[in-house]
Amino acid sequence: MILSYSARQAKRLVKESVITSLASVATIMGSPSRRRDRILPPTTRAKFLKTIPMNGAVLELGPFDVPQMVGDRVAYFDVLDQGALRVRAVHEGRDPTGCPVIDYVSDSGDLSIVPGPFDTVFSAHVIEHQHDLIQHLADVHRLLKPGGRYYMVVPDKRYCFDHFLKLTTIEDVVAMTDQGPAANVERAIYDVYHNLAHNDCLKHWLGLHGERLTTPATAKAEYETAIARYRDGNYRDVHACHFTPSSFQEILTTLYEADRSALRSIVVHDTNFADLEFFAVLEKS
Numbered sequence: 001m002i003l004s005y006s007a008r009q010a011k012r013l014v015k016e017s018v019i020t021s022l023a024s025v026a027t028i029m030g031s032p033s034r035r036r037d038r039i040l041p042p043t044t045r046a047k048f049l050k051t052i053p054m055n056g057a058v059l060e061l062g063p064f065d066v067p068q069m070v071g072d073r074v075a076y077f078d079v080l081d082q083g084a085l086r087v088r089a090v091h092e093g094r095d096p097t098g099c100p101v102i103d104y105v106s107d108s109g110d111l112s113i114v115p116g117p118f119d120t121v122f123s124a125h126v127i128e129h130q131h132d133l134i135q136h137l138a139d140v141h142r143l144l145k146p147g148g149r150y151y152m153v154v155p156d157k158r159y160c161f162d163h164f165l166k167l168t169t170i171e172d173v174v175a176m177t178d179q180g181p182a183a184n185v186e187r188a189i190y191d192v193y194h195n196l197a198h199n200d201c202l203k204h205w206l207g208l209h210g211e212r213l214t215t216p217a218t219a220k221a222e223y224e225t226a227i228a229r230y231r232d233g234n235y236r237d238v239h240a241c242h243f244t245p246s247s248f249q250e251i252l253t254t255l256y257e258a259d260r261s262a263l264r265s266i267v268v269h270d271t272n273f274a275d276l277e278f279f280a281v282l283e284k285s
Helices: 002-029 032-037 045-050 082-091 133-143 170-179 181-195 201-205 216-231 245-257
Strands: 058-061 074-078 118-124 144-155 263-268 277-284
Touching: 045 144, 045 277, 118 133, 133 144, 133 170, 133 245, 133 263, 133 277, 170 181, 170 245, 181 216, 245 263, 245 277
Parallel strands: 058 074, 058 118, 118 144
Antiparallel strands: 144 277, 263 277
16 A cells, blocks of 8 residues: 555655646747747736837726726627626626626627727737627727737637647638638537637646537537527627737737738737647737
8 A cells, every 4th residue: 555655755856846747847938839930938918018109098898707807997788788798707706796897899800890099909819709800800909099909819720629620720810801700600519519728728738638529419509509590680799810929920910910800919828738728919000
């Protein structure tokens, strides 16, 4: 029994040592793609938020119950008003008291209702929901003052429930604009109900991706119900795009160089070890 216990203890210590070493290497060096594509080293959300200037007019997109921008000059945009956000928060087991008063509400996510201009636009886990990424960037460009910046927190598809989903390409982004949002929403709903992974980012970092979370029969039934509700006019909150830091930078740079977007990518951080999000900044030049 003593030998068995010692073996288990040694195994645990080795595992902890490997995880610690991986964290150190990932944090210092970043991924090979970062070194190749000049992606900046990983950072944390807290550090990234401190880089955002708050001395001008700020618009936060999709704050839900955890607004990251707070102050007298901050305005909020969302697909639901405060009352509806609180109902949703309760339904999802979240804190409804955190939902702010929403200044601009569009159930379709249409930013054209926002007058602007703003010095800064911020979003956390919003850009991946855009079913027409090019139009979204054009809308944000209109809202920004010259020299204004769009700060984003973006999920890395490799380390969240998007793991099994196809990486979005520049061809996909152009097709989104050509096909229109309806087709993109239905495709995204299909992906969610057929290819969803677990959302434990550390397990994904360690290569423990598990199985897809739905059986074919369950996926078909839930997918058809979700599609029917969407066609009846109900908003559907799904990821339309799936990025890594390198793919995100490549798409934004290509759109800018091709004059399909007037927002220039100036900052893209790599994803921190054991985290599932990265950080980016675009500038209206």
